[in-house]
Amino acid sequence: MVCDDDPTYLLLMEETLSSDNHKVLTAANGVDALKLYIQHEPNIVLLDVHMPMLSGFEVCAEIRKHPKGKDIPILMVTGADDILSIESAYKHGATDFLPKPLRWPMVAHRVRYMLKGSETFNSLKQSEEKMRRLAYIDSLTGLPNRQSLDESLEEAIWFAAKEQQSLGIMYIDLDNFKRINDTLGHDFGDKLLKKISEKICQCVKEKAGFPDALIDVIDIQVFRLGGDEFMILLNQTLHDDDVKVVAQSLVTCISELVSIDDYEVALTPSIGIAMYPRDGANVTELKKHADVAMYYAKSMGRRGYRFYAESLNENAMKFLQIEGCLRNALSNDEFMLHYQPQVCLKNNKIISVEALLRWKSPELGYVTPSDFIPVAEDSGLINELGEWVMRTACFQAKAWLDAGMQDFRVSVNLSSIQFKRASLLNMIKRALDDSGLPASLLEVELTESAVMNDVDHNITRLNQIRDMGVAISIDDFGTGYSSLSYLKKFPINTLKIDRSFIITIDSDPDDAAIVEAIIALASTLNLTVIAEGVETHGQLKTLNRFHCDIIQGFYFSKAVSAEEVTEMMQHPLNPALFEQM
Template identity: 45%
Template sequence: MPTNYLFSSDVSKFQELIDLLPIAIFIKDTESKLLAINKACELQWGLSFKDLQGTDASQLFPPAQMEHFLAKDQEVFESGCQIDFEETMWNATLKQNRMVHTFKKPICDTSGKPLYLIGMFVDITERHMAEQRILEMATYDILTGLPNRALLKDRIERALEHGNRNRERVAVLFIDLDNFKVINDSLGHDVGDKLLQAVAARFVSIVRGEDTVARQGGDEFIVLLSNLESVFDAEAVAQKILNALQLHFLIDGKELHISGSIGISLFPDDGEDIWTLLRNSDIAMYHAKKNGRNNCEFFKPEMNRQAKERHSMEVALRNALKRDELLLHYQPIVNVNGGKADGFEVLLRWQRPGDGLIYPVKFIRLAEETGMIIPIGEWLMRQSCLQIKAWEKQGYEFPRLAINLSAIQFRQKTLVENIVRILDETGVTGHYLTLEITESELIEDVEETIKTLRQLSELGIEISIDDFGTGYSNLSFLKRYQINTLKIDRSFVRDIPDDPDDTAIIDAILVMAHALGLQVIAEGVENEQQLAYLALHGCTRFQGFYFSKPLPAIEIEKKRW
């Protein structure tokens, strides 16, 4: 309500009262001329009432601020009501603009007509800056200074509204840096963080000012492109990004190289809302990685179906262990001397309800990508040991079981510790086990690999190189590492004895293995001609359908290998 009393011509009464208050206070007439200001106003804002009395103070404040002050004064006089608001005000003492919260209230005569205006303002600059910092922390990525997911969401929504009104395309580019984890793990998180900052700056330099580069999290970035005339515009930007990543980064004196995989989704073609566009660009990025990395892929509806199938399989795989859907089959490794099995390879199967028996080729890669390979691998190791124990109790003379280890399992720091625990819990010794690993698993962190293989050997566990000759072949590892067996990959066995290239490779492997004192197993033996050639050239151990397909334990027991 307006205050209903006449402003006394004896200003000193008001002056004494307002001078007692610590907040800046002023009184104006209906023409916005100053009638009084208090001591706090003079001290805090560098004002002198002697110089300002009877003026609107336009000699002290910038024109834009004065225009705002006078407009607010008029609003009070015309409405007869109190108002409060935030505004910017020049502080002559500090010689800078400050953010203030201003209150203005009319002083009216007995009829309710406004005669004067009393106002006060509080400096809220520090509070405003703190709020801005909080807002920035909530909407900008601290590491790179890029918009984060929250601000990105707002930007995409605005872009879609604009695109919808003007019938323009919008593109969402989902970028994932390839093998960033290798740099982060090998050179440290400080170097990784600086690389992310440099990558972010490079991305920003490529796009237009109206576009948005945001950090999705980790080594993932989103680029939002608006006002596109053609899908080729999005592809051109994606190619610029890939080209920019080709140039090296100099971080702490180290020359670093990195590439990226980009998925592109378009509005309205691939989705009309933010979440659909983000999901579809993510799916397309996954396909870019799958197709060799360092490239871009546009989203296609078929990808969505595949993504749903993959998600469904992932959920089912996570439940497979709990629901006891995994099982083991065993394929004999036969010794030519006597034709008896002197080992079995353990092969994983998934009895998925509604889908029948699923082979590892369908789900092992997914298990590795999701981390499920670790619990599945431990389950396989434990079940194999339990099966050894069961056969031992039934009185079978039992040879070794060969168990495949993925690179992820082999690089586990707790690998040996976990195997020792399983052996202890099941009461099985390591002499019953062979671990099959691939050549590629031996090329990283040589010293740690030597240590792991030595520890496994001390447990009585033998090491076999699976698919020998198909991976990264550095023959020096055969001398340096404690390896017992080489397994000739089935791709070399398939066409012998007719293919001269395959026979030459097999001959070389056998000569080299025998010279180094290593055993050799030929995989994929399916006919008598293959067997005869291999035996004639000195191979004594074989595995393949010629002898037996992989069988469940009960079938193995019936055959009494």
């Protein structure tokens, strides 16, 4: 674009540049020049300094204010060649200047040179922008990444300190994402992460469920840290109650079903929250404490949020300590199986056992399953550990069979993560084949909640296990959400009534009615019933009255070593245990 109030100069400039294959726009004053620039956004601008309405300097300054005018080459054409005029040209944003009278052949060369330089500059700028994007933007979701979070959080802390405000961060981890990723593949996992990131962004953008007082106040940014981890930065946070509203909205939003490739998947979040300045004075402390709170949310049942508290550090350190020791425990032969007898009330004999995992760590001592199993699941060690349990139990059961203990079945627990693995059937088959144990002497236990997720697929998987000749038991029955219509379809052999109903069965009419109903239901479906957690004679007497099939609990025996089970089987149980039933 060329702007000059001298018609002769304007015409000569247009002819010179047109002959060099440039498309030329012309204006005779500064106002028209600005209109042309905004309308066409030319690649280079030549401005006469002295013009009516707006000078060349003023037009140059206005172009530099335009969003796309920051880097465009601007050539000032002036009859003044004194140092003050030149400095004024550069001060207003000119790239270069040409003194009048013009040497017309040089004008085309200068324009060509400046355009080439501009193209090189723009190319470098695009490369720089691409590198910046790679450095600061997550390639999968398009969200700002960990590096971007660190810089944004540092800036937010500086501003909050200056204005004496508070801010909050939320560390979001998706529960059981690894299981879905391993089962359905990494491509599916990537699609799921993109969907979840969209849901998070939509939630914070729409501020659904937020009180009116928050909508115009709180500033929220979303980041992806990597894997299934996200971070939310809440600027200008008012109170903990405000943060709770945001956290609960995120939990609700993320937990909704997602449809991908003909699958419906439900993921839930565990969210840890840390507040500035209460929970940390810098980026490192806030992130660390949000992480600690997130692990606490997981340990409290997942699908929820927790605020950081100083006392949580102890729990986090315990989790990390268990995880560190757990990684080498299997190779160091630190695990053992104990077996809890199951007593048949028809003949008052031990007819089967449940294999229960025990861990004695050289560093930690005895660690309870309730402490180390969740860690094994979160760290991905549960599959290797579960296979060891399966193989050890099968070899022990075969040893009992060889010792003359006929029809003596062993029951092995499967975690929901193991149950979803494609390699499960092969793992069970290898354990049976290598040990030589008949499949009829193995039973696998699954929790009620594990089989009720993706029911149709699970029925197929259960049928495959049954087709191998392995029995199936539903553990903790009554605590989940089984539908009776589905229960009829499940190819199961046994229902285990959860101990929570057994504790007060002889004193609480409601629990007694529930247990009696479960036993009656199982009888109608030709299922065996095991009551676990039986500790008193009163409980045993009530269960016998309800015609429960099998009893398991401390009343008869705690879980003991294989050698102790062998010893117990050499003698009948004490008849006094069954008196006055």
